Amino acid sequence: xxDHLKEKISTIADDKLTSKETxxxxxxxxxxMSNNMSHHDELFFKNLAREMTGQVKxxxxxxxxxxxxxxxxxxPDLTDIATRYLxxxxxxxxxxxxxxxxxxxxxxDNLERMQEDIEKMKKVFVSLKEGKIITAGGExxxxxxxxxxxxxxxxxxxxxxxxxxxxxxxxxxxxxxxxLTGQRIKRIIKLVSQMEEKIKRMIISFGIKLSxxxxxxxxxxxxxxxxxxxxxxxxxxxxxxxxxxxxxxxxELLANL
Amino acid sequence: xxxxxKVLVVDDxxxxxxxxKNVLKQIGFTNISEADxxxxxxxxxxxxxxxxxxxxxxxxxxxxxxxxKQMKSDDALKDIPFVxxxxxxxxxxxxxxxxxxxxxxxxxxFTAETIGEKLKKMFGG
Numbered sequence: 001x002x003d004h005l006k007e008k009i010s011t012i013a014d015d016k017l018t019s020k021e022t023x024x025x026x027x028x029x030x031x032x033m034s035n036n037m038s039h040h041d042e043l044f045f046k047n048l049a050r051e052m053t054g055q056v057k058x059x060x061x062x063x064x065x066x067x068x069x070x071x072x073x074x075x076p077d078l079t080d081i082a083t084r085y086l087x088x089x090x091x092x093x094x095x096x097x098x099x100x101x102x103x104x105x106x107x108x109d110n111l112e113r114m115q116e117d118i119e120k121m122k123k124v125f126v127s128l129k130e131g132k133i134i135t136a137g138g139e140x141x142x143x144x145x146x147x148x149x150x151x152x153x154x155x156x157x158x159x160x161x162x163x164x165x166x167x168x169x170x171x172x173x174x175x176x177x178x179x180l181t182g183q184r185i186k187r188i189i190k191l192v193s194q195m196e197e198k199i200k201r202m203i204i205s206f207g208i209k210l211s212x213x214x215x216x217x218x219x220x221x222x223x224x225x226x227x228x229x230x231x232x233x234x235x236x237x238x239x240x241x242x243x244x245x246x247x248x249x250x251x252e253l254l255a256n257l
Numbered sequence: 258x259x260x261x262x263k264v265l266v267v268d269d270x271x272x273x274x275x276x277x278k279n280v281l282k283q284i285g286f287t288n289i290s291e292a293d294x295x296x297x298x299x300x301x302x303x304x305x306x307x308x309x310x311x312x313x314x315x316x317x318x319x320x321x322x323x324x325x326k327q328m329k330s331d332d333a334l335k336d337i338p339f340v341x342x343x344x345x346x347x348x349x350x351x352x353x354x355x356x357x358x359x360x361x362x363x364x365x366x367f368t369a370e371t372i373g374e375k376l377k378k379m380f381g382g
Contacts, residue, residue: 104272112279165283169369172279176366179273180344183315 005030090189090196097182104178111168118168122161125154204232258380260285262308267291267298267324268342269316273365277311277342280369284376295319299327302334309376311363314343314350322357329358338379342367 006026127134128150131142208228212219219227264286268274274291281289290307292298294316302310310328314321321341328334341354344365351362361375 101270101272105275108272108275108279169280169283172276173366173369175272176276179268179270179276180365182270182272183344 090192093185093189093192097185100178100181104175108172108175111172115165115168118161118164122158122165125157125161128154201232204228258377259308261288262286263306264289265292265298265301265307265310266312267293267295267310267316267321268313269293270313273313273342277372280372281311283369284373295321295324298324302328302337307337309338309340311340311342314341314345314354322354325354325357325359340375340379342372 006022010022124134127139128142129147131144131147133140133142205228208231209224212224212227264281266274266277266281266289268277271293274293278289278291290301290305292301295312296319298310298312299319301307310324312321312324321343325339325341328337328339335358338360339358340361340363341359342363342365343350346364354362361379363371363375
């Protein structure tokens with residue numbers, strides 16, 4: 001502004017003033033202007049400046065509040081869900097599958113043993129019907145009269161054996177619940193894991209975009225996206241496929257918010 | 258039905274393999290092998306001669322349907338009877354399996370009688 005005024009003076013004076021004279025005239029005019037600003041005007045401009053400062057400050061506070069609000073929205077709820085509750089959920093669901101498998105196998109061990117024992121008993125009664133009995137001393141013959149006498153008992157036992165074997169076989173098949181529940185639980189685990197990854201990715205995206213923009217307000221949308229992708233790759237690191245970001249990475253990003 | 262035939266039971270759940278094996282033993286089968294996924298099953302089928310395969314549908318990496326399709330496209334394996342034992346009970350799934358060449362389809366949960374009847378129907382007696 002100073003140079004502009006001097007230029008004006010030179011133009012008006014038709015370049016007939018020396019540099020020193022132009023400088024003196026400039027200072028005289030400036031002094032005159034400031035002296036001519038009335039107290040009223042001075043107050044007006046002071047108030048205007050104060051108002052502008054206040055508005056800028058309010059705007060700054062609004063931005064800070066927004067970031068704080070954003071952090072409070074992300075950090076306690078979503079972060080906990082993404083980094084603690086969802087992984088805990090998948091761990092617990094996997095534990096359920098393991099526990100039911102162990103229980104089902106123990107039950108089947110017992111059922112198989114019962115089957116084997118009952119099959120042995122069945123053989124004994126088949127032998128009895130044929131007139132033979134197995135003793136500590138070896139196989140012995142039974143007379144026909146004895147066979148006739150014990151025949152109803154043998155038939156009753158054989159019928160019961162058949163029923164028990166059927167019950168055991170049915171109980172065995174009921175253990176297939178472990179397969180059916182396991183398949184459904186695996187689907188839920190897959191869904192929960194996908195949710196976990198999406199939420200973590202959202203946190204990364206928010207954190208990176210806010211911090212990069214703070215560093216460089218003119219950063220483009222493409223550069224922001226590139227920064228997000230680079231961070232995702234960096235945080236994922238040399239992990240197994242499907243495993244995402246760890247807690248430390250998330251915390252670092254949130255510290256930027 | 259030759260109860261001495263070589264049977265392959267394929268399922269990614271060990272519990273289910275054990276159940277199917279038990280049912281087959283109750284029917285009288287004596288020569289039963291297991292595989293815990295489709296790829297292992299195909300490897301076993303190429304190494305040993307099997308007479309029957311009972312296979313689950315939903316398995317990681319390679320589904321039972323994919324195993325069936327690969328068997329049907331292999332001259333050495335295409336004639337091995339294939340029974341799908343699965344929880345997939347939708348009509349579309351059954352149609353898809355039939356189109357792929359499945360010999361029988363058993364829905365979980367099943368009974369020992371169901372398996373026995375299906376196998377008798379396939380092999381007679």
